[in-house]
């Protein structure tokens with residue numbers, strides 16, 4: 343997307359550090375860039391507060407940032423010790439609360455649902471056993487409880503899935519995405535585009551369902567001979583799934599799992 347001479351970019355993030363960094367880096371663009379602190383699940387409200395009723399494009403880079411994931415104090419890393427936090431913003435549940443105060447069944451459910459980890463029950467049992475001695479307060483203590491439950495062979499992948507599951511749950515990443523997408527479709531001008539970068543199958547599922555609903559909106563029963571509900575599509579797919587080129591992955595290894603989709607609002 344290219345900005346014309348009067349175009350304005352609004353940069354939204356719930357992480358105050360990301361907003362500060364964007365503000366510093368984009369300072370040369372003056373008032374053509376406006377940083378906004380907040381949750382994109384409330385996009386209509388955030389834009390309304392800034393007196394904006396409609397936009398020509400959205401660019402969404404989902405999930406967690408390198409800034410967050412590489413700072414042990416934020417609690418996202420399993421390879422370095424830090425407080426069991428994992429909050430992207432300043433409010434909401436911390437990972438420590440979920441790990442120490444939720445039932446074994448609920449923890450297993452989170453690890454299964456948001457980490458797609460097959461050993462979720464065994465891992466939840468090990469967490470509950472470990473916390474019976476002492477509250478788990480660090481990422482290292484959570485990682486140790488996971489290690490107790492599973493063999494060393496696939497430990498890195500398992501740790502990645504467990505940490506991902508807790509992070510997605512406490513930040514309500516999928517719920518926020520589900521709330522954002524229909525609002526984005528409402529806010530786009532005709533011909534405006536939504537470009538969205540996703541990183542895993544759970545995000546992918548939410549986005550694909552949304553695209554399907556918006557491009558096949560008819561709710562008539564399958565056996566109806568013709569459409570009587572009158573619902574018409576309001577979006578069309580421009581790029582179904584763009585993968586990074588090998589050269590991009592070489593230059594930026596964290597691009598490996600990124601997938602871009604682009605959809606357009608019909609005029």
Ligand SMILES: C[S@@+](CC[C@H](N)C(=O)[O-])C[C@H]1O[C@@H](n2cnc3c(N)ncnc32)[C@H](O)[C@@H]1O
Nearest residue numbers: 355356357360381382403404405406407430518
């Ligand atoms: C993949 S990172 C973006 C990285 C950025 N493109 C860069 O190059 O530095 C995703 C960002 O989305 C933010 N984020 C995640 N969920 C959010 C939400 N519901 N509302 C606002 N920001 C959110 C995270 O705090 C994180 O900074």
